[in-house]
Amino acid sequence: MKPEAAREAPLPPEALLSVRDLRIAFADGTEAVRGLSFDVHPGEVLAIVGESGAGKSLTARALLGMLPRGATRSGSIELQGTTDLAAARGRRIALVPQDALSALSPVHPVGDQLAAAVRSVSRVPRKEARARAVAALERVGIPDAVRKARAYPHEYSGGMRQRAVIAMATINEPDVLVADEPTTALDEERRDQVLKVLAEQREAVGAALLLVTHDLDAVRRHADRALVMYAGRLTELGPAERVLTRPLAPYTAGLLASLPQNATPGRRLPTLPGTPPTPDxxxxxCAFAPRCTLATGRCRHEEPEPRELDGRLIACHHREEA
Structure with missing residues (x-):
C-alpha cells in the first residue's frame, strides 16, 4: 500500500501502455466497449471500476490479446512501441486471473507450470527454470516451496493457489500486470492477503498494475488512479483519492453513496435506480441518463465526450454546464 503523499505525486509524462479509441464489438455488431482511451504509466496502479457489464474485463482481456471468440477490436493498444500483444503476453504483460483454480492445470505440478512459463519466453535449461519456479513460490510466501513445487493445484489451499498464479504472472518480470477481479468471492481476510502479495510482487518486479475490481475499498487503499466505466465508456478518470472522496460524475457519486460504509446511521441506504443497459x-x-436525477433534455439526446476538469477526465453534460 502506498502512502498518501505518493498517490498525489505527479505521474511521469511518458506512457508505458497507451490505449486509444478502443472499441470491442460482437458478431451482431453491438459494441461492449465504445471509444475508450487511457494511459498506464510506469510503476503506477490504475484501477478500472464500475458495475457488471461496464466492459471492464473485456478491456483487460483486449490488452492481452485474449478477447472471447466472436469479439473484434478496433482502435490502438501500444506497449512501449509494440502493438503485437500476443508476442508481449507473458513476457512484457501478464494476467492475474480471477479464478486461480481454473487458471492452473490440474494434471501438472505447480512448479512445472511455473517453469513452463519461464521457458515459454526464455531459452534456459530446465534446471534453471525449475529453480526460478521455486524462488517465485518462495517470494509469494508459500512455505516449503521445494516440496510445494512438486504438488498439484488440488493440494494447495485456495489462498495458496491465488499466490501461485501471482507467482506465475510475475515470474518473467513483466512491465504490466493485469489483475482481473483477483479478490472475487474471497472473504475479507483472504482478500487483504491477496492484495498485499500482489502489491509486494508488483513492486518487486517494478511492474505497473491494471486492477479490474468491484472493490472500491481496494481501489482506495492500493490505486494511484481510478477509471470509472459505464456502458463501455469512460465516465471519470483521475487520482483515486479524489475520485473516491470528491467524485465529479453523478454515476461515480451514486456508486459511492450506495456503499454500506458510507451509509448514514438510521437512514435508508441510497441505491442507484434501475440497471445498466445492455450493449444492444x-x-x-448519455447511457446513464435514465438512472440520473440530474439528467436534462440534452443528456437524453447527446452523448457527452470526456473533457478535462479539476485535474481529471469526466464525461458529463451536467459538469459542463455547472
Missing part, C-alpha cells in the same frame, strides 16, 4: 439496448444520448 443503449438509450440515446
Amino acid at each position: 439496448g443503449l438509450p440515446p444520448g
Whole structure:
C-alpha cells in the first residue's frame, strides 16, 4: 500500500501502455466497449471500476490479446512501441486471473507450470527454470516451496493457489500486470492477503498494475488512479483519492453513496435506480441518463465526450454546464 503523499505525486509524462479509441464489438455488431482511451504509466496502479457489464474485463482481456471468440477490436493498444500483444503476453504483460483454480492445470505440478512459463519466453535449461519456479513460490510466501513445487493445484489451499498464479504472472518480470477481479468471492481476510502479495510482487518486479475490481475499498487503499466505466465508456478518470472522496460524475457519486460504509446511521441506504443497459439496448444520448436525477433534455439526446476538469477526465453534460 502506498502512502498518501505518493498517490498525489505527479505521474511521469511518458506512457508505458497507451490505449486509444478502443472499441470491442460482437458478431451482431453491438459494441461492449465504445471509444475508450487511457494511459498506464510506469510503476503506477490504475484501477478500472464500475458495475457488471461496464466492459471492464473485456478491456483487460483486449490488452492481452485474449478477447472471447466472436469479439473484434478496433482502435490502438501500444506497449512501449509494440502493438503485437500476443508476442508481449507473458513476457512484457501478464494476467492475474480471477479464478486461480481454473487458471492452473490440474494434471501438472505447480512448479512445472511455473517453469513452463519461464521457458515459454526464455531459452534456459530446465534446471534453471525449475529453480526460478521455486524462488517465485518462495517470494509469494508459500512455505516449503521445494516440496510445494512438486504438488498439484488440488493440494494447495485456495489462498495458496491465488499466490501461485501471482507467482506465475510475475515470474518473467513483466512491465504490466493485469489483475482481473483477483479478490472475487474471497472473504475479507483472504482478500487483504491477496492484495498485499500482489502489491509486494508488483513492486518487486517494478511492474505497473491494471486492477479490474468491484472493490472500491481496494481501489482506495492500493490505486494511484481510478477509471470509472459505464456502458463501455469512460465516465471519470483521475487520482483515486479524489475520485473516491470528491467524485465529479453523478454515476461515480451514486456508486459511492450506495456503499454500506458510507451509509448514514438510521437512514435508508441510497441505491442507484434501475440497471445498466445492455450493449444492444443503449438509450440515446448519455447511457446513464435514465438512472440520473440530474439528467436534462440534452443528456437524453447527446452523448457527452470526456473533457478535462479539476485535474481529471469526466464525461458529463451536467459538469459542463455547472
